[in-house]
Amino acid sequence: MLKVIQNRIEQGCKTSNYPLEPINLYHRYRGLPVIDSECSLDIVQRCADICPQDAIQVEAKTIDLGKCTFCGQCEVEGEGAFARFSEDFGLGAANRGDLITQGTLPDLAAHSKQEFKKLFGRSLQLRQVSAAGCNSCEADTNVLNTPFFDLSRFGIDFVASPRHADGIHVTGPISKNMRQALLDTYDAVPSPKIVIASGCCSISGGPFYGSDEIIGDLNSLIPVDLYIPGCPPHPLTTLHALLKFFKQG
Amino acid sequence: MDNMLKITNGQAIARASIPLVPFESFFTSLSTFVKNDGYIVQFFAFTEEDKNFILAVVRNSDLYVISTEVGSIFQSLTGQVSEKFHMFEREVAEQYGLRPDGHPWLKMVRYHPNYTGYPDVFDNDYAEEIPGNYSYFQVKGEAIHEVGVGPVHAGIIEPGHFRFQCAGEEVLHLEIQLGYQHRGIEKMLPTMPMKRMPIICEAIAGDTAIGHNLCLCQAIESLAGMQIEPGASITRCIALELERLANHIGDLGALSGDVAFNPPASYFGRIRGEFLNLLQVLCGNRFGKGLVRPGGVAHIMGEEQRQLLRDKLAEITPEIEHVCDLLFTAHTVLARFEHTGTVSKEMASDLGLVGYAGRACGLAYDARVAFPTECYQDLPANSNKVTDGDVNSRAWVRREEIMHSLQLITMLLAKHEALMEEEKAVQTRPVNLAADSFVVTVNEGWRGEVSHAILTDRQGDVQRYKIKDPSFHNWTGLAMSLRNQGISDFPLCNKSYNLSYCGFDL
Ligand code: SF4
Ligand code: SF4
Numbered sequence: 001m002l003k004v005i006q007n008r009i010e011q012g013c014k015t016s017n018y019p020l021e022p023i024n025l026y027h028r029y030r031g032l033p034v035i036d037s038e039c040s041l042d043i044v045q046r047c048a049d050i051c052p053q054d055a056i057q058v059e060a061k062t063i064d065l066g067k068c069t070f071c072g073q074c075e076v077e078g079e080g081a082f083a084r085f086s087e088d089f090g091l092g093a094a095n096r097g098d099l100i101t102q103g104t105l106p107d108l109a110a111h112s113k114q115e116f117k118k119l120f121g122r123s124l125q126l127r128q129v130s131a132a133g134c135n136s137c138e139a140d141t142n143v144l145n146t147p148f149f150d151l152s153r154f155g156i157d158f159v160a161s162p163r164h165a166d167g168i169h170v171t172g173p174i175s176k177n178m179r180q181a182l183l184d185t186y187d188a189v190p191s192p193k194i195v196i197a198s199g200c201c202s203i204s205g206g207p208f209y210g211s212d213e214i215i216g217d218l219n220s221l222i223p224v225d226l227y228i229p230g231c232p233p234h235p236l237t238t239l240h241a242l243l244k245f246f247k248q249g
Numbered sequence: 250m251d252n253m254l255k256i257t258n259g260q261a262i263a264r265a266s267i268p269l270v271p272f273e274s275f276f277t278s279l280s281t282f283v284k285n286d287g288y289i290v291q292f293f294a295f296t297e298e299d300k301n302f303i304l305a306v307v308r309n310s311d312l313y314v315i316s317t318e319v320g321s322i323f324q325s326l327t328g329q330v331s332e333k334f335h336m337f338e339r340e341v342a343e344q345y346g347l348r349p350d351g352h353p354w355l356k357m358v359r360y361h362p363n364y365t366g367y368p369d370v371f372d373n374d375y376a377e378e379i380p381g382n383y384s385y386f387q388v389k390g391e392a393i394h395e396v397g398v399g400p401v402h403a404g405i406i407e408p409g410h411f412r413f414q415c416a417g418e419e420v421l422h423l424e425i426q427l428g429y430q431h432r433g434i435e436k437m438l439p440t441m442p443m444k445r446m447p448i449i450c451e452a453i454a455g456d457t458a459i460g461h462n463l464c465l466c467q468a469i470e471s472l473a474g475m476q477i478e479p480g481a482s483i484t485r486c487i488a489l490e491l492e493r494l495a496n497h498i499g500d501l502g503a504l505s506g507d508v509a510f511n512p513p514a515s516y517f518g519r520i521r522g523e524f525l526n527l528l529q530v531l532c533g534n535r536f537g538k539g540l541v542r543p544g545g546v547a548h549i550m551g552e553e554q555r556q557l558l559r560d561k562l563a564e565i566t567p568e569i570e571h572v573c574d575l576l577f578t579a580h581t582v583l584a585r586f587e588h589t590g591t592v593s594k595e596m597a598s599d600l601g602l603v604g605y606a607g608r609a610c611g612l613a614y615d616a617r618v619a620f621p622t623e624c625y626q627d628l629p630a631n632s633n634k635v636t637d638g639d640v641n642s643r644a645w646v647r648r649e650e651i652m653h654s655l656q657l658i659t660m661l662l663a664k665h666e667a668l669m670e671e672e673k674a675v676q677t678r679p680v681n682l683a684a685d686s687f688v689v690t691v692n693e694g695w696r697g698e699v700s701h702a703i704l705t706d707r708q709g710d711v712q713r714y715k716i717k718d719p720s721f722h723n724w725t726g727l728a729m730s731l732r733n734q735g736i737s738d739f740p741l742c743n744k745s746y747n748l749s750y751c752g753f754d755l
Pocket of ligand 1: 050051052053054055056063067068069070071072073074075
């Protein structure tokens with residue numbers, strides 16, 4: 001017992017004050033890209049050539065955050081002339097099209113449905129479904145339950161049964177072998193229900209795009225309400241998206 | 250053993266030098282080898298000009314390679330020689346439609362059509378998208394009941410199906426059917442441009458992003474004749490150890506949570522995050538994605554990063570010691586950990602368990618010591634005191650490895666600081682690979698032996714890419730741990746192994 005108390009004192013309180021106080025991530029973290037629309041097409045082309053995810057549209061000078069793994073190669077290749085990645089972890093979007101960006105995203109709070117806020121703003125129960133996720137997405141979702149993030153203080157919880165859930169949070173590129181189980185889980189959630197696509201895998205197939213063993217785009221199976229980009233999304237990206245989408249505005 | 254070729258970890262050889270022997274001598278050589286403390290690193294099929302071949306890489310204190318040509322049926326080694334082959338032969342059957350004759354339980358591994366278009370060995374109809382659609386091994390009897398769990402589990406965890414045959418609370422048999430995470434990685438890799446390969450390999454198993462990607466990059470470097478700078482090598486080792494720390498610490502926390510002792514569960518849960526944040530300090534990603542690239546590392550560790558690492562380690566090392574002490578001296582915890590899910594050393598050796606699962610049973614193999622890559626030959630080895638094969642031993646091995654890794658990182662940081670030359674960050678560029686070559690790479694990921702193998706063709710393109718996650722060996726260990734255990738001990742046993750679903754499913 002003494003050891004329990006000693007450790008408790010040593011550990012102290014580690015829960016962050018986010019969102020009341022901002023959190024600054026280390027500068028090597030790559031969040032929302034800052035894109036220079038004046039950048040010469042040559043450089044954008046070079047960046048597009050080196051991009052492993054085929055995420056850069058040269059003429060439009062955009063990056064598709066639904067495909068991007070935030071590997072940062074385009075930043076190095078163009079020495080920042082085309083894109084630089086900021087520490088802004090607010091990457092969630094309500095529409096797939098908004099993720100194809102020139103460096104700005106619409107305010108998520110203003111774009112979420114009022115009805116969702118009314119229904120789920122005070123209590124949101126989600127069922128997580130890993131559909132061929134590599135376990136980084138899953139792990140960094142799980143981390144929201146650790147003391148630093150402490151998700152449940154916002155009335156948001158991940159639950160075991162889809163019957164108890166208000167929606168599903170899907171990670172992974174949706175292998176053919178998980179398709180049926182994913183659909184069954186979705187069907188088991190009572191309506192009205194929410195679908196969240198988390199990580200570039202569930203948005204576009206991510207690193208596995210082009211494989212004939214995956215479905216890729218979750219929205220082609222069931223209608224997606226909220227997109228959370230990243231590979232994996234930083235826990236704060238997920239937290240930010242959930243708070244904006246369900247609680248603010 | 251005379252007809253096998255001794256090879257070196259991570260050194261490409263000409264394909265022509267790989268011994269190609271008649272099947273009988275392949276069979277006898279491998280039989281003798283695995284019966285004398287030999288283990289399988291790789292055992293896979295490939296086709297060329299309509300002929301089928303099987304290539305094996307095996308290890309004792311050295312690595313050896315041997316290959317043979319087979320027809321559409323070959324004599325199973327599992328049935329007559331050793332269980333070590335059982336999963337590999339099933340994989341050969343699934344990927345290439347070749348039947349290991351006499352395999353005692355020939356069933357699919359990941360549930361997908363084979364690559365060759367041969368008739369399916371398992372008579373599956375892949376229009377049915379359910380790997381679990383299969384008649385499980387059943388125990389019959391009046392008091393026997395069956396419990397099915399998954400694929401979707403009650404938590405934030407990857408999918409897989411567990412089928413228990415129970416008499417009351419006691420598990421007589423556990424059968425594990427995976428494949429739900431199958432993304433077709435081995436099939437897609439040979440068709441991929443170089444720029445996509447590291448990204449894919451980092452996502453084979455996201456918790457082993459460094460381990461798997463190291464295997465890829467070392468293989469490419471060897472085939473392309475690239476040299477890497479000492480500083481990059483040190484950074485790679487630090488990243489691999491940070492990955493080990495994050496996972497071991499997370500698992501100790503989860504084990505604590507599974508026996509309802511909550512303080513260490515929350516403390517370790519948070520401390521695990523500190524190590525992920527250190528990977529983010531190195532490369533901007535909490536899982537080390539984007540760090541290791543063919544030719545070196547994409548982000549240089551400078552004095553700023555070294556200092557952040559040093560400060561954080563100084564701050565959390567005592568905390569880790571204290572929380573470990575809290576966990577490992579609590580009687581309620583020991584009562585649940587000890588004598589639960591025991592696998593004997595003999596069984597572990599028969600199955601060929603690797604990593605902490607093997608070491609907890611007394612199989613000392615650690616690829617960092619046996620086949621060191623990067624700077625591991627200059628670093629001290631770890632040893633384990635508690636090796637009884639139970640949950641407690643698997644937890645103790647983690648504890649010892651945590652302390653060892655912390656020590657390694659301190660040494661590596663000092664080594665890095667003492668380096669004189671300027672380092673250069675690398676980007677993934679198209680490279681020319683040596684034609685008609687073969688390379689196998691082995692690294693000790695946090696779960697154990699991770700290995701990749703590449704065969705190139707006459708043009709120097711990747712013809713066959715083979716991946717093995719340690720989970721490929723160890724899932725059977727979990728199944729054996731459950732024999733004659735209470736079914737309520739399953740979560741605890743499972744967590745003590747914490748195996749990869751996607752690393753297995755590929
Ligand atoms: S950061 Fe995104 S856009 Fe840039 S190269 Fe990587 S994947 Fe492509
Ligand atoms: S998005 Fe990235 S981190 Fe998430 S499952 Fe896919 S590969 Fe893994």
